[in-house]
Amino acid sequence: MAKKQKFIKTNAIRIVESEQIAYETRSYEIEDGQNDGLSVANKTNESPKNVYKTLVAMASKTELLVFIISVTEELDLKKAAKAAGCKKVEMLPMKELTKETGYVRGGCSPVGMKKELPTFIDQQAEALDYLYVSAGKVGLQMKLAPRDLASVTKAQFVDIVKE
Template identity: 80%
Template structure:
């Protein structure tokens, strides 16, 4: 996988470059307004099973959590809470996403948020050689090994989906 790319640099890309992990950056068109995960998989000609979304949830106003799950699945909030050691979690309101993470909807990368948050990756990713997550900007995806992402984000693998 190549690190040489003329695409814009995001916090996520800068950090992954500094870690010296193999990765690729893929871009896709955003002008049609279809930027959901399944559309991204189709636009990048990748199997839906290899494209993951980054979700931010909260157990309290100050306890934020990051969950990385396949784009075709839904986060199980009960499993997420149990995994993170809380009684209950709920999704972070969309209007607070940029303030809390520095990223926008559709471009939220698990790497390079404003502050390091506890991060969890769905266990399905452990069986993959690589997967895609947002590179920190709508229209950019980062291809890397799930274990490398877990290392850079200090994430743990867990059963997170319904």
């Protein structure tokens, strides 16, 4: 009798389920090392406009912020700072990502980080029926409604991408 492969739930999935939010997961191959957003969209046969990346930035040495934008866009640091009510925002050094969030590059979900951080979703997401974000593990994406993502992360929709 063949063993059934057990699906491992990540923190992000557990939290979404505990909030009774409808979601789907989609996995993709990671062996080729290509886990940037556009590659993920391609591997999952999804439009890049529906695939979002989670970026962690610093307003100060101790204040971290989360920005969720389409993989086709670039974060505008000035708009991000304005949205967060800060003078300046800079990206968190990659070497500090796991220590600060509990997630690794390519598997950083906006849901279920070590600490609840102020979170901002690009306003373009509001018009979508659904979007994909990391489910908390490289090779696993989570599909959910933008409003549900905003609800579970206590996020605001704001203009944060470069023109």
